Amino acid sequence: MVCFIGRSNVGKSSLIKALFSLTPEVEVRVSKTPGHTKKMNFFRVGKAFTIVDMPGYGHKAPRDFVDMMVVTKIDKCGSGTLLTNLLNLQDVVKTETTSCFPQPFLIR
Numbered sequence: 001m002v003c004f005i006g007r008s009n010v011g012k013s014s015l016i017k018a019l020f021s022l023t024p025e026v027e028v029r030v031s032k033t034p035g036h037t038k039k040m041n042f043f044r045v046g047k048a049f050t051i052v053d054m055p056g057y058g059h060k061a062p063r064d065f066v067d068m069m070v071v072t073k074i075d076k077c078g079s080g081t082l083l084t085n086l087l088n089l090q091d092v093v094k095t096e097t098t099s100c101f102p103q104p105f106l107i108r
């Protein structure tokens with residue numbers, strides 16, 4: 001089972017939708033209004049695999065959530081800002097995380 005967690009409106013549902021665009025049983029709803037996903041949504045993919053679209057976590061998310069890192073909406077900022085953010089992120093990954101995958105996944 002793989003859960004997609006993160007703050008509200010960061011693009012979790014959109015990411016699942018993009019990743020599983022060829023899997024008809026994954027019927028993810030993406031909404032313009034933040035906080036739309038209120039329940040956990042479970043989707044079976046084949047026999048052995050389930051993905052979970054979680055509701056958003058706010059600013060009080062546990063600190064160790066920092067260990068899980070996909071960078072979404074990279075189209076929202078210019079390349080200079082993106083580079084600065086990625087360098088800062090690299091720093092956070094190096095100094096504050098233990099199990100984070102060293103290569104961030106950039107999504108837009």
Ligand SMILES: Nc1nc2c(ncn2[C@@H]2O[C@H](COP(=O)(O)OP(=O)(O)O)[C@@H](O)[C@H]2O)c(=O)[nH]1
Pocket residue numbers: 006007008009010011012013014015029030031032033034035036037056072073074075076107108
């Ligand atoms: N510009 C931009 N908008 C995005 C991206 N991913 C998602 N969105 C938009 O952000 C909003 C929230 O997306 P959603 O997937 O519902 O976020 P969730 O609350 O984390 O599940 C929607 O209006 C999406 O169309 C992205 O990479 N770039």
Ligand SMILES: [Mg+2]
Pocket residue numbers: 012013014029036037053054055
């Ligand atoms: Mg959602």
